[in-house]
Amino acid sequence: MKAFEYAVAKNERGVHTAINRGYKVKAGGIDLLDLMKERIESPDKLVSVLAVDSLGGVRETDDHIEVGALVTLEALTVDPLVAKIAPALADSVRQAATAQIRAVATVGGNICQRPRCWYFRSKEHHCLKKGGATCFAVEGDNTYHAMYGRGPCHIVHASNVATALRALEGEVAASNGTDERVIGADRFFVTPDRSMYAENTLDDDEVVTKIRIPKSIGRNAYVDLKEKQSFDWPLASAAVAEVDGKWNVVLGAVAPVPWYSKEATAVLRDAGEVNDSVAERVADAALKDAEPMSRNAWRLKLVRAAVRRAVLMADGKEID
Ligand SMILES: Cc1cc2nc3c(=O)[nH]c(=O)nc-3n(C[C@H](O)[C@H](O)[C@H](O)COP(=O)(O)OP(=O)(O)OC[C@H]3O[C@@H](n4cnc5c(N)ncnc54)[C@H](O)[C@@H]3O)c2cc1C
Ligand code: SF4
Numbered sequence: 569m570k571a572f573e574y575a576v577a578k579n580e581r582g583v584h585t586a587i588n589r590g591y592k593v594k595a596g597g598i599d600l601l602d603l604m605k606e607r608i609e610s611p612d613k614l615v616s617v618l619a620v621d622s623l624g625g626v627r628e629t630d631d632h633i634e635v636g637a638l639v640t641l642e643a644l645t646v647d648p649l650v651a652k653i654a655p656a657l658a659d660s661v662r663q664a665a666t667a668q669i670r671a672v673a674t675v676g677g678n679i680c681q682r683p684r685c686w687y688f689r690s691k692e693h694h695c696l697k698k699g700g701a702t703c704f705a706v707e708g709d710n711t712y713h714a715m716y717g718r719g720p721c722h723i724v725h726a727s728n729v730a731t732a733l734r735a736l737e738g739e740v741a742a743s744n745g746t747d748e749r750v751i752g753a754d755r756f757f758v759t760p761d762r763s764m765y766a767e768n769t770l771d772d773d774e775v776v777t778k779i780r781i782p783k784s785i786g787r788n789a790y791v792d793l794k795e796k797q798s799f800d801w802p803l804a805s806a807a808v809a810e811v812d813g814k815w816n817v818v819l820g821a822v823a824p825v826p827w828y829s830k831e832a833t834a835v836l837r838d839a840g841e842v843n844d845s846v847a848e849r850v851a852d853a854a855l856k857d858a859e860p861m862s863r864n865a866w867r868l869k870l871v872r873a874a875v876r877r878a879v880l881m882a883d884g885k886e887i888d
Contacts (some may be wrong), residue, residue: 582831584745586615637676721760731820786810789881
C-alpha cells in the first residue's frame with residue numbers, strides 16, 4: 569500500500585474542508601482499504617468521517633425513516649423501527665458479509681462500494697472501467713457478471729442495501745458542505761453507458777449524509793441466494809415492496825445498477841392478490857429482459873427463485 573496522509577474529521581465542516589484539500593473519504597474502510605492494498609486506488613490523503621456524530625443514527629420524521637450514512641450494517645439489522653416498517657432493508661444488511669464486517673461497514677460505504685469484478689480488482693487488467701480499451705469480461709470469465717443491461721462494462725452492483733432501497737423507493741441525501749440534495753435511488757445508481765468511472769451520481773465534493781425511505785411502505789421483503797451463507801456477495805437477489813399501495817420488483821447482483829423489473833412489477837401490480845401462481849408468474853416475468861453472458865445463464869434460475877420467494881415472503885406466506 570502506498571503511504572498516505574491521514575486526518576480525522578470531528579464534524580461535517582471538517583469533512584468538507586478536508587475534501588476541498590484533496591482528501592478521500594474513509595468510513596469503515598472495508599472496501600477502500602482493500603482497494604488500496606491491491607493498489608487499485610492510491611489516494612494521497614484520507615479523512616476518516618467515523619467521529620462525525622451528525623452522520624449517524626436512525627430517525628423518524630413525519631413521512632420518512634432516515635438512516636445516517638455512518639450507521640453500521642449490524643446496527644441496521646437490529647433497529648426496531650426499520651425491522652417493523654422495512655424488513656426488506658433489515659434483511660438486505662443481515663444477509664451481507666459477516667458479523668465482523670457488518671460491525672464496521674457503514675450504510676454510506678455500502679452503497680458507494682466499488683465493483684467486485686475480478687478484472688477490475690486485478691491491477692494487471694487495465695479494463696474499460698480503468699480507462700483501458702476492453703471489457704475483459706466479454707471474452708473472459710463472466711460467471712459473476714451482469715445478466716441484464718448492455719454494458720459496455722458488465723459489472724453487477726455489489727450493494728445489498730441498493731437493491732432494497734430501490735424497491736422501497738428510497739432516497740440518498742448528499743451534501744457538499746453548503747447545499748444538501750436528495751437523490752432518488754432510481755437516479756443515484758447509474759449505468760456504465762452514462763458513467764464509466766463511477767457507479768453513482770455523487771459529485772466529487774459531496775458526501776452521503778443519510779438514506780431515507782418513505783413511511784408509506786406496505787408489504788416488503790428481500791431474498792438473496794449465494795454460494796456460501798457467509799463471507800460472500802449474492803449470486804442473485806430480489807427485493808419486493810409495496811409503496812403507496814403499488815408494488816415494485818427489483819433484482820440485485822445481476823446488473824450494474826439495482827435492476828427495476830418493469831415486467832415483473834406489471835404482473836404483480838395487475839394480479840390484485842398474492843398466491844403461489846401469481847408468484848410463479850411474477851418470477852417468470854422477471855426473466856423477460858435478461859441478456860445473460862456466455863458463462864452466467866445458469867444464474868437466471870436463481871433470479872427466478874429469489875423473486876418467487878420474495879413475493880411470497882412479502883405477503884407473509886411460507887416459502888419452500
Ligand atoms: C468478505 C466480504 C463480503 C461482503 N459481502 C457483502 C454482501 O453480501 N453484500 C453487500 O452489500 N456488501 C458486502 N460486502 C461489502 C461491504 O459491505 C462494504 O465494503 C462496506 O459496506 C463498505 O462500507 P465502509 O463503511 O467500510 O466503506 P469504505 O470502505 O470506508 O468506503 C467505501 C467507498 O465509499 C466511499 N464512502 C464511504 N462513506 C461515504 C459517504 N458517507 N459519502 C460518500 N462516499 C463515501 C469511500 O470513499 C469509498 O470509495 C462484503 C465485503 C467483504 C469484505
Ligand atoms: S465488467 Fe467492467 S470492471 Fe469488469 S472488466 Fe469489464 S469493464 Fe472492467
